[in-house]
Amino acid sequence: MPPRPINDPRTARLVAAYEALRPDTVPQLLALYDDEALFKDPFNEVRGQAAIGRIFTHMFQALDAPRFDVRVAVTEGDDAFLTWDFHFARRGQSERWTIRGASHLLYTPAGQVSVHRDYWDAAEELYAKLPLLGVLMRALQRRLGTPA
Template sequence: MPDARTTRLVDAYERLTPERLPELLALYDDTAAFKDPFNDVRGRAAIGRIFRQMFEELREPRFAVQVAASEGEHAFLTWELHFKRQGSGQAMAIRGASHIHYSPAGLVRMHRDYWDAAEELYAKLPLLGLLMRALKRRLATPQPR
């Protein structure tokens, strides 16, 4: 069951727009660390730059949190990031999970996102996806018939 801090954080992510980014960032400590498959930054300003770039590069990005749980100073979320591909407008989704560690003041001290860039992103790109699927088939353990 999520606590009040985590409920506020989930709400901020699910309502996130460029205009509401300051509301989300207010839930992070000034020196918070954020890490995902492409970024490893420290500080509220650097975290803000990541989200501003997301809004510049993705069409209509929207987070949907499936599960939120808290225990002590930690929270765990599973989520989907829905967006439309630039150019084609094709709907896409990235599925992932986050580990959150709160400061004694109740602000996010550390945010670590876990998601498989190969499966969730690269495999969905036309040429790279073809190569990724071929590699996956080659490396997969044969299944009994």
């Protein structure tokens, strides 16, 4: 299904920047964030463009061919909500991984991102796919899950 058009120019710029993200385009992405923006995901909580930039720089150092595909983008007032797929390979490995997640964004009056909060299930999307940890996670899911 093709993505729906994005009617909010702030969100359209941000989605375009994420979908075109490469090591050399990180500065263009960061320009869309307020100087003191808060960024939080399951592994990080940082404030400021420089700290956010370090997260993306590390991503490109640690992963092969990371890329984002935004599936849905909805904006209401100064709030935006995105759903996305993040595709990558672990450094030096050929197996491709996909993490599905969502982001809540809050814009400043000037149209920059002041808060960026990512939501995704690290247990399902990442830990369960790792060899040793995955066995433990699946066993825990079976033990805690509701019987069919």
